[in-house]
Amino acid sequence: MQTPQYKENDLRLIEDEHSVTQIVQAAMAQTSSPRLRFVMGLLVQHLHDFLREVRPTDEEFEEALEFVAALGHATHATNNEVVLAADVLGLSTLVTVMNNNTTDGRTPGALLGPFYRANAPRYDCGDCVVQDDAPGLPLFVRGTVRATDGTPLSNALVEIWQASPVGLYDNQDPRQPDRNLRGCFQTDAEGGYHFRTVRPAGYPVPTNGPIGTLLDAQQRHPYRPAHIHFIVAAPGYRTLVTQVFVDEPQALESDVTFGVHRQLVGQLELVDQGRSPWGDQPAPFYTMDFDFTLEPGEQTFPKPPID
Amino acid sequence: MQTPQYKENDLRLIEDEHSVTQIVQAAMAQTSSPRLRFVMGLLVQHLHDFLREVRPTDEEFEEALEFVAALGHATHATNNEVVLAADVLGLSTLVTVMNNNTTDGRTPGALLGPFYRANAPRYDCGDCVVQDDAPGLPLFVRGTVRATDGTPLSNALVEIWQASPVGLYDNQDPRQPDRNLRGCFQTDAEGGYHFRTVRPAGYPVPTNGPIGTLLDAQQRHPYRPAHIHFIVAAPGYRTLVTQVFVDEPQALESDVTFGVHRQLVGQLELVDQGRSPWGDQPAPFYTMDFDFTLEPGEQTFPKPPID
Structure with a gap:
């Protein structure tokens, strides 16, 4: 037989x-x-x-499938390990870059991230978004919102949120007042915006799940460089969701989520004499000028937040 | 600016x-x-x-990540949706084929599958593994276990398990006796084995999770072709975990898990006159001859089962 x-x-x-x-x-x-x-x-x-x-050996293949299942198991209302996996492999940034072609001169987009909250406080230009006495030097941010044809956009929405000088957002840190370091501004007749905040700090992505284990095995640190999130929106223009990064070279280059577009690095100037450009704050403080350019398109808003 | x-x-x-x-x-x-x-x-x-x-659009990318998370969420003690995903994309079969090179003439391996249970009943050659009065024609299976050099292997273990004529394993079907359609045999002095069972039926993979939704969207049926699982083991030879498929051309070609190796198709002969080769069963019944060839190597056993 x-x-x-x-x-x-x-x-x-x-x-x-x-x-x-x-x-x-x-x-x-x-x-x-x-x-x-x-x-x-x-x-x-x-x-x-x-x-x-x-x-792969049979054992390696089985281990890989178990890793994927563990990503799902670690994904729940307050942690999305699958999104984090996409982030630390550069997939999220790649999709963002592909979907935000900047050859027309518009400002590159960046990820919305998991810390966005709707209903940020509305402020007047020049106001301060810091609601506590956190340590860290004040930061005076200003710039202009323009269209790709150069037209300044008045009454544009500029919404910002950021981590504190210890690297925590208000919704991660019970010691911060509700909606600390968040705010909505409107540009003036010349498209200008300005506000006062505090220099943000970088922070680690969650490391207690399977992605933390992977980063360890790859000898990668889990930190994102310090940044301020921005949403810039005006009727008739495609809404811009982006991040502006603090210019710390080592942190910029080793962002665990590979999110730093060269055009999104803001340059902080340390001023150690005199007084602030508005608000009469004595030195030392930082200033940062950052302009945004929107392309014609649909004004959209991000999805409703989780909280 | x-x-x-x-x-x-x-x-x-x-x-x-x-x-x-x-x-x-x-x-x-x-x-x-x-x-x-x-x-x-x-x-x-x-x-x-x-x-x-x-x-991908941002929405498609988000949907894809949600799909991965859903695979993890649908994976628990009694269902492994991640393994199922690997199965229906042909990944599991690809790894099995890569890790079971058959150029030396050995019988190809196949997946262990989720329905294996340890402690199958020990039978003598010729015995019947059917413990109930299930409908369906009897099937008389026989063959020889040999080494790749042609030596017949006596006292080799031949363990089998299969679904019933309605496509359910004993551990899925409360109407079947415990360990129905499972059994362990030992080859005789000439390496021969033979046993009586019933013609198995094909069955669907689980379709109530995200993979069911994917198969629907791809217009794919969820069925596996009818098959009998085999583990063949002998000291000094690499243990063979495999499946032998019933020769139903349409079902073979459209296996939802792409598991049908050409060399693993068993040919069932319908006998409609006379009596069975052993056991004195009157026709009609099926016979199937299937030989196995083991390569020298380590005798291993599958991992401990879940139940």
Whole structure:
């Protein structure tokens, strides 16, 4: 008795590691939705090529699947480990960069991030968003919002939020007043905005889940560089969601989420003599000038926040 | 005031969708473990290429991440949706085929699957593994276990388990006796084994989770072709974990988990006259001859089962 070979050789059956992919692709190709067919075909091609190049042992493959399950298990209302995985592999930034072509001169976008909260306090230009006596030097931020054709945009919305000098947002830190370091401003007749805040600090992404383990194994630190989040919006212009980073070279280059676009680095000037440009604050303090450029398009707002 | 361009141009910062990948790869390259460095470098390359080719909208990307989280959320003690995802994309089969090179003539391996249970009943050759009066025609299975050099292997273990004629394993079906359609046999002095069972039926993978939704969207049915699981083991030989499929061409070609290796198709002969080769069963019944070939190596056993 010999091991039988199935005789109907016209059937598409697996014979080796290359025929597997062909057979799977034939199944994917039957999908009626053109977009889903395209996406799944590419996904299968890349995942199969990846596995053929890596040649995982059975144990490594099992470990990888367990890692994916652990990402899901660590994802709940207050932590999204799957998004964090996409962040620390540069996937989120890549999608953001692809969807925010800046060849027309507009300011690059950046991730909204998990700390956005709706209903930020409304302030007048020049006001201070610091509601506590946190340590750290004051920071005076000012700039102009323009259209890509150079027109200054008056009455544009400038919404900001940031971490404190110890690297925590108000909704992570019971010691901060509610909605500390958050605020909405409107640009003046010349498109100008200005406000006072405090120099933000960088902070680590959550490290108590599987991504923390991965970062450890890769000898990567978990820190994001210090930044201020901005949403800039005006009727008739595509809403800009972005981040402006504090110019600390080492932190900029090693952002764990790879989010630092060269055009989003703000330059902080330390002023150690005299008084602030507004508000009569004695030195030392920082100033930062940062302008935004919006392209024509639809004014949208971010999705409702979780809290 | 112009939007500042960060002046320190020697810093590695993101400028466009290609520089993102370079910067991420530079971070991956710092990993000290050569294997992890290799795997993560390839993962980043394939995932970034995939995203650049797909060019997902922000909404599509968010949906994809939610899908991954849902796979994790649907994975628990009695359902592994992440493994199922790997199965229905052909990843599990690809890894199995890569790790079971058959150029030396050994029988191809196949997945252990989620329905294995330890402590199958021990039977003598010729015994029947059917413990209930399930409908369906009897199936008489016989074959020989040999080494790749042709030597018949006596006292080899042949363990089998299968779904019933309605497509359910005993541990899914309260109407079946415990350990119905499971059994362990030992080969005789000539390496032969034989047992009586019932023709198994195909069955669907779980469809109540995100993978069911995906299969629907791809217009794919969720069925596996009918098969019998085998573990064949002998001291001094690499343990073989495999599946032998019933020769139903349409079902074989459209296995939702792409698990049908051409060499694993068993040919069922319907006998409609006379009596069975052993056990004196009157026709009609099926017979199937299937031989196994083991390569020299380590005798291992599958991991402890979940139940």
